[in-house]
Amino acid sequence: MKLIQNIAIRFLLVPLLLVVSCDNDLAEINENPNGIEPSMADPNLLMSTVMTGLATSTTSRGYANDTGNAAQYTQRDSWSSNRYDWETGSIWSSNYGLLRTNKVAYDRAVELGLPFHEGVTLILKSMLFGNLTDYYGDIPYSDALKGTEAEGELPAYDTQETVYKGIIADLETASSLLGADSYEGVVEDQDVFYGGDASKWQKLANSLALRYYMRLSEKLPSFAEAGVTSTLSKPLISDIDDELVLAYIGGTSNQSWPNSGQFGTASDFHRVKPCTTMTDKLKELEDPRIDIWFAPVEVPTKVVPPAEVPGGGPVAEVDGIRYITDEVLVDEDILGNLYAIYSPDTYAAELEAGKKLIDTSSVYVGLPVAVSSIDPYEYNYNADGSRGGTNAYVSLMNEVFNQKDDGGNLLKARLFSYAELSFLKAEAAVRGWGSDAEGNYLEGIKASLEVWGVGDTYSDYITNTGVAFNGTLEQIMEQKWIANMFNGDEAYLDWRRTGLPDLSAGPFAREDVMPLRFIYPSDELNINTTNYNAGAASLEETPYSTTDPNDSPYARPWIVQGVSTPW
Known part of the structure; x- marks a missing residue:
């Protein structure tokens, strides 16, 4: 696994779009000295920037911010209420920024005939759009990255169903692109996730498809079942070495665990x-x-x-x-x-x-x-x-x-673990969509214990009351929740999908229940008004959203409309 690079330096290498004036006298002034034309960009450098941005933002949310609190892994004291008074979240601008960079990398991959890079950028695109539709509902998707092709036009919102199905289709395309034995133009050091190993990227593409098919298990059970049963026959993450992780090696604030006191104040660490x-x-x-x-x-x-x-x-x-x-x-x-x-x-x-x-x-x-x-x-x-x-x-x-040192190899952005894959397979088996629920459940526990350095406790732990397998979805989701520690995104979204584990909002939360989504950024309301209104109108009012406009954290997006979970 490749260690995280110096993100500050890496950003200087990102090929930025040049602002070129029609007046030749201003061309020199408008050129970015650190950037080059997109037509000259190296997709390897662009992809590594997207990878590090995706990894660090996921950990930041899942450790001590929105989803870490929502998954009830951590709480913050001092100027923090943990009331679930959710607003816009932080991922709209950051993810769309990364998506624009990723689009340049994808276009260059297609132009240069680089199927490895094309497949990897499709996977990164899927993960970034997945975050966005998971948390907001309907979002700009088909029109979101057209740039000058749609000059003067504001991007329409695609339905959440369209986005999820588009994500799955892109992942399946990526899997087919990554099935060859060798590839041209791969710079291993720039692939900070898998070091240029196409077989691991292919396993990830299929494993992510399994995640998103299961994301639809309550809303579109027939569609999900067909997708899950098909995907289970494909190459999937099969051990800890296949995990999608990125290590925090310390040394600078950008390479250190979120809220570390090493580059801020001691209170940054103490407040979590x-x-x-x-x-x-x-x-x-x-x-x-x-x-x-x-x-x-x-x-x-x-x-x-x-x-x-x-x-x-x-x-x-x-x-x-x-x-x-x-x-x-x-x-x-x-x-x-x-x-x-x-x-x-x-x-x-x-x-x-x-x-x-x-x-x-x-x-x-x-x-x-x-x-x-x-x-x-x-x-x-x-x-x-x-x-x-x-x-x-x-x-x-x-x-x-x-983060006073390298964390003993424990401090990693954990975007997709072998434990998660094992629990997905266990859940599929309990639903009748796969096989060996107990074996996969135990494999998920074993994998999690091993990555946290306590694998030698496995034999005793699995005999403990409450851990010994009882065949229920509740137990599988509880152990998956524990194993997903610091990946608050997946823990929260599993709860929203299944209502498991049974998380309470607490006696002083804004409402009696936990929220279901982030609200759209104010720029969407003020600038992209017509399309924003269409997206907000797709949300379903609930007894807890009546104090807001229809764009409420407590309104139901499509994926939880007409289902009984989580509340």
Whole structure:
């Protein structure tokens, strides 16, 4: 696997479109000294820029931002409410920017007769458009990249169904282009994903097609079933070495894990906390990955009878342990409020009743969903809290994510894992569209444990209560959710598709349910108004979208119209 390159340098190499004046006297002024004409561009350089941009943006969303919070892997404290008050998201402009670069690379590949590059750019196009339609619904697609061919025209929106089917068609074309034994013009160092290995790109194309066929499993089950059964017979990602990943090697901010404190402030790292949805589940399953992802709480808390509190007061901290008298749970005059012991089953009701929570977990303490909207840095009776994210009574992420070194080969953008592929096959089998549900389920668990360095726990882990295979879709999706840690996109979209795992929006979220989409950017409303209105009109109103115009995070895009999930 190729290490991530210096993105700052790489951007200087991106061939930029020249702005050429009709007045020859201005031509020299309007030339970009770092760019060349698109007709002279090297598709290898362009593709690597698209790859790194796609990888880093996916990890940024899935670690500590929109989808990482939505998948309930992490929560943020300090100026962050985690209320699911979604707006435009960050991917509209970034993905369309990458798509324009990718289009130049594709056109050059076709012009130069380079089928490897043509196939790879079709895969990248599919992933970028996939992100966009996943999160917005109807989007500019067929007309989106025409540029001067449609000068003066604003791009129409294609239906979400059209986009998904177009993505699948492009992936199948890419697979056929990548089936040869050798190719011309491949610069291995510029292929930061697979080093020019066409067979791995072909496996990825087929595996992505399987992902998108399954994305349509609830909306178009017959179409999805036919596509899944056909795709399962094709070459697919077959081991960890085939995964679509990109390593964060550190050294510069652009090459480091998101929110690392090495190139910002320590608070960038401290503000990201584990979410109790994940910590509770990992503790319940005795999952060894909890030690890799999260740091033990600096100061554990014990609630004891008054006589056992050192010094006789209501609170004391001795030898790295905080003692709190159990009278705080029954006497409102002590510590100024009524407190309750955190429990995943009752915490929402306790918070709504005005109580504050004390988490007595001895090792890992996470932030409950949306709790930051009421006490962003005081959770778990943190009397010394600050908006810098400091809280000795709540766990941090494991120090490895602070990127002080190369992360021990753990810090990677994980865009498509072998574990995900295995769980897709397990799900297909449970639905009657494939075979060997148990074998693929266990293979998914094994792959995830191995990539996080705890493969030696596999034999014991799969016998744990709740992990030993029971044949249900719920269990498959739960383990897939765990394995997709830091790929919040897929975890969230799986939840939207199946309602699994059963994620709650939390007691202080904007609405009682989690959102279904991002809203379109304001530029679309203001500039591409007619087409924007058509896209917004395709959305279906829900009881939770009535406070917005029809372009609401709680309106149903086509893919969840007429289906019972996720709510």
